[in-house]
Amino acid sequence: MQTTLAEFLRNTPEGEEAKSIVGKCVHCGFCTATCPTYQLLGDELDGPRGRIYLMKQMLEGQPVTESTRLHLDRCLTCRNCESTCPSGVKYGRLVDIGRKVVDERLEAAGIHRPAKERMARWLLREGLTRPKLFGPALKLGQMVRPMLPVALRNKVPAITPPTGPWPRTTHTRKMLLLDGCVQPAMSPNINVATARVLDKLGVQLVVASEAGCCGAIRFHTGDHDGGLDNMRANIDAWWPYIESGAEAIVMTASGCGVMVKDYGHLLRHDRAYAERAARVSAMTRDLSEILPDFADDLHRLAGAVPRDGRRVAWHPPCTLQHGQQIRGKVEALLTGLGIEVRLCADSHLCCGSAGTYSVLQPELSYPLRDDKLAKLQATEPDAIVSANIGCITHLQSGTETPVMHWVELVERMVCA
Incomplete structure (x- = not known):
């Protein structure tokens, strides 16, 4: 064309x-x-x-x-x-x-978005990307959750404390973790479970305190300059650890992972950051790309755990299967640990979460969620597992079936 x-x-x-x-x-x-x-x-x-x-x-x-x-x-x-x-x-x-x-x-041309829409986008960009604001706001919402309107209650998950403490062991092998904007508040167990599993495998997971939002929220809502600033801030925060020998940058949210893997491309014209951005992108790996390298150790650690016949429905996020083109790794790893994994019909289709989409386009987002849940439930799962906090929260709002990150299942088996 x-x-x-x-x-x-x-x-x-x-x-x-x-x-x-x-x-x-x-x-x-x-x-x-x-x-x-x-x-x-x-x-x-x-x-x-x-x-x-x-x-x-x-x-x-x-x-x-x-x-x-x-x-x-x-x-x-x-x-x-x-x-x-x-x-x-x-x-x-x-x-x-x-x-x-x-x-x-x-x-x-003087044609502006409606005031309500502009305010919603501003709140999403400024609220979700600032953990120090989002965390307390979410805690307040959780305290009054039963009294909230349904539309807002759907965005406020129930309180789920971590299943164990963050490991304190020091290991020679170290990897960086992007803590994320909303995940530490909405589902703190995901990153803790990741740290606990990797600790069992002899890898120390390190969080750079100055790292923040990956840039996706601002970038995908039209604030490209703000998104690029988020990216530069993360590169600055990670660089001392990279120079000190960190092996990889681990992503437990596939939505963040697909964005960080794109830093090299998005900052390719920035003379001050282009080279470092390319290095960061090359080092970034979804958790599903890392744990298969430890499959034998995971099988050994999980060997003493009784098999309970657990059946899970796997929902691959779009940012994992389409954005990062990663398929089959989670299913293979969980199956190897004795978990029955089922894919639903049309597993390639979006659940409707799509970052801020479920807030900005609810009339389209929720029908997609309901269709996805109907197909997931048809597999008769004990739980639904995914790899992105947005998908997990969105799906959980429409079902009583537990929805969790797949690493939480692994943690239960190898850290028992």
Whole structure:
């Protein structure tokens, strides 16, 4: 698809990248078959191919309307279309650029988002990305949870304290952990369980206190500059540990992992950070990429634990299976530990969480959640396991079946 960039985008890094991505689209439409919003709405403009047409027109300088923004806002950025696309179209990068340009063009024309929507986006960017604000706010919400409206109660998980203390043992082998913005408050056991498992395997998990949000929340809601600042701050926080010999940067939330793995690309034009950003991305590994290397040790540690016939439904987050293209690792690891793992029908489709999407687009998010839960429940699981805090919280809000991070199962078996 040939694109002639408008003057305001010509010779800019984002414009040239968007033009290159659009140029790979061959209009085949395979993406529409795996797009959740197209399946829900049946509108070509709410599928990847239609959105690419809209972005192409925008890149060429044609008028941008609120309708253009609406169709781009409705995209989950699940990147299922990338897994389906035979031409290798990097749709996720394109829609990030497209949303930013749409917002800038509409703002320049004096067309603003409604005040309520602007406030919601500001609260998400400023509240979720600041653990010192989010943690106390969540605790307050948990105290009054039964009195909250259903829509808000769905976003406030019940209190779940860690199952054990953070290990204090010092090991020669060390790995860094991104603590995350909301995960320590919403589900503190995930990172503790990870540290306890790795401690049993002779690896010390280290948290850099100055590291914060991975940048995804700001970047995916149009604040690219703020997102890039988050990335630079994390690189600065991690760099002394990297120079001291940390082996890897461990991600327990696949949504953060897919973003940190992209630091090298997003900061490639930043002379001060490009080289370090590339190093950080190369060192970043999802937990499911690390623990299989210790499979024999895990089997030995879990050997004395009685098998209870536990059956779990595995929900692979989009950021893991489509964003990072990691498939099969969690299932294989859990199966090797004696857990029966089942995939539900249409396991490639998004659950509707998609970061801030469930807050900004609830009318689409919740039908996707309910459909996903119906298919997960059809596997008759004792529990549902996933690899991203957003998916876990979103799914748990619609079911009484326990929903947890898969490492919490491993921790119960090897740290008993």
